[in-house]
Amino acid sequence: MFKHTFDSTILRSYDIRGIYGKTLAKEDAFMLGFFFGITVRKKFPDKKHPLIIIGMDGRLSSPSLEEKLNEGLENAGCKIYRIGLGPTPMLYFASNYYKADGAIQVTGSHNPRDYNGFKIVLDQNSFFGEDIQKLGYFAIKGYSKTYNGFSKSVEIGGKYIDEITKPLKNIDRELHKKTIVWDCGNGASGPSVEMLTKKIPGKHVVLYSKVDGNFPNHHPDPTDESTLKIMLNKMEEVDAELGIAFDGDGDRIGVIDKQGRSVAGDLLTAFLANSIAKNDKNNQTIILDIKSSYVAYENIMSLGFKAEIGKTGHSNIKKRIKEIKSPLAGEMSGHIFFSDTYFGYDDALYAAIRLLSLTANNIELDKFISTLPETFVSPEIKVFCSDEIKFLTIDNISKKVFGKYNSNDVITLDGLRVKNNHGWWLIRASNTEEALVVRFEGRSEKSKKELFLEVKNLLKNEGLSLDNY
Numbered sequence: 001m002f003k004h005t006f007d008s009t010i011l012r013s014y015d016i017r018g019i020y021g022k023t024l025a026k027e028d029a030f031m032l033g034f035f036f037g038i039t040v041r042k043k044f045p046d047k048k049h050p051l052i053i054i055g056m057d058g059r060l061s062s063p064s065l066e067e068k069l070n071e072g073l074e075n076a077g078c079k080i081y082r083i084g085l086g087p088t089p090m091l092y093f094a095s096n097y098y099k100a101d102g103a104i105q106v107t108g109s110h111n112p113r114d115y116n117g118f119k120i121v122l123d124q125n126s127f128f129g130e131d132i133q134k135l136g137y138f139a140i141k142g143y144s145k146t147y148n149g150f151s152k153s154v155e156i157g158g159k160y161i162d163e164i165t166k167p168l169k170n171i172d173r174e175l176h177k178k179t180i181v182w183d184c185g186n187g188a189s190g191p192s193v194e195m196l197t198k199k200i201p202g203k204h205v206v207l208y209s210k211v212d213g214n215f216p217n218h219h220p221d222p223t224d225e226s227t228l229k230i231m232l233n234k235m236e237e238v239d240a241e242l243g244i245a246f247d248g249d250g251d252r253i254g255v256i257d258k259q260g261r262s263v264a265g266d267l268l269t270a271f272l273a274n275s276i277a278k279n280d281k282n283n284q285t286i287i288l289d290i291k292s293s294y295v296a297y298e299n300i301m302s303l304g305f306k307a308e309i310g311k312t313g314h315s316n317i318k319k320r321i322k323e324i325k326s327p328l329a330g331e332m333s334g335h336i337f338f339s340d341t342y343f344g345y346d347d348a349l350y351a352a353i354r355l356l357s358l359t360a361n362n363i364e365l366d367k368f369i370s371t372l373p374e375t376f377v378s379p380e381i382k383v384f385c386s387d388e389i390k391f392l393t394i395d396n397i398s399k400k401v402f403g404k405y406n407s408n409d410v411i412t413l414d415g416l417r418v419k420n421n422h423g424w425w426l427i428r429a430s431n432t433e434e435a436l437v438v439r440f441e442g443r444s445e446k447s448k449k450e451l452f453l454e455v456k457n458l459l460k461n462e463g464l465s466l467d468n469y
Contacts, residue, residue: 009388014129
């Protein structure tokens with residue numbers, strides 16, 4: 001009988017993630033493979049060998065974790081297609097292409113290099129939240145039977161690139177005159193970016209496409225302004241139209257416009273709404289996450305779409321897209337989801353192609369950003385808070401908030417988003433890091449400062465500090 005207890009800190013809301021060699025080990029990968037494989041068998045009892053796709057990012061620990069994951073799946077009697085190294089969206093594509101029963105990517109996403117983990121799909125839907133917790137309980141209970149599965153390596157990279165470059169097929173127009181800088185950050189998107197830039201028009205400068213799990217040039221987080229400085233310098237050197245950066249596993253995008261401005265994910269989503277076909281748009285809803293600015297929300301509405309504020313998290317967003325048949329969704333963190341002519345999952349490389357399709361038609365990002373009203377919005381601020389207390393901290397702050405505010409002014413969908421005469425502020429627990437995430441948007445610079453002081457005091461009462469902001 002196989003039985004296993006996962007470290008409770010690695011069973012997270014969107015995926016499984018921990019520090020390799022501390023909270024995450026090769027045995028966890030084997031047991032995840034086995035118990036997920038049995039879970040899939042139970043869902044599809046008529047299939048002798050359910051099909052599972054597995055892939056991995058470029059972290060140093062990924063090959064050994066992928067090997068043990070495969071071994072566990074084989075013991076569960078699965079047929080496994082191993083697609084090897086590549087971005088997480090390539091795994092999602094492979095899952096759809098092969099009509100797989102399940103899929104798992106070994107990835108630490110944008111976390112520091114000693115982290116790793118797993119993003120999981122079951123029957124083309126995200127496997128997250130309660131699903132992950134149930135898997136943990138199942139492993140503790142154990143399972144006595146084993147089966148004979150098998151695996152093989154398959155090549156999917158070329159088909160993936162062919163699919164994501166379709167929006168630029170037969171489109172040249174102005175794009176051949178433009179210079180684009182791409183920063184792969186030594187992450188898993190590098191080889192795919194090299195392939196796609198050879199297939200599309202334009203002048204392309206590709207930085208750090210060699211996959212290296214040590215991330216020797218910068219941390220692969222495109223929402224971190226410090227990681228974008230190298231790309232910005234290169235853009236100035238070559239007079240680039242756009243700079244496009246990716247996180248470690250290629251599902252999050254960061255963009256710098258021609259004027260050197262970093263474009264937040266919510267505003268980028270509002271711009272990309274221009275690429276959605278305008279037929280019956282009044283019945284189409286575009287989703288933004290709870291960290292998003294009202295400027296993005298109102299801009300989407302001005303195009304004739306409906307807009308909705310939803311829970312943060314790629315798994316939550318993908319679920320909601322299917323529920324309301326949304327053609328587009330986007331998060332502050334740079335997860336962008338298209339389901340109008342694509343599959344509805346977060347694919348930063350595909351989002352980049354859709355961005356370039358607008359550029360090719362002279363719909364330019366820098367002009368769009370320049371037309372937006374002045375905003376008094378903070379960046380996304382991360383305040384360290386251990387996994388053990390971060391949700392308790394939110395509960396404590398919540399009690400104080402409801403003692404002061406009317407419930408109609410508080411959104412508890414994901415943490416606390418509070419509206420007052422100055423604007424709004426948000427405090428939520430990160431589901432991927434040991435942190436609380438803070439953002440606020442004022443009606444003026446003075447209002448912004450008032451919001452900052454309110455949030456600062458709430459955190460101070462919990463022993464946390466915003467002094468470095």
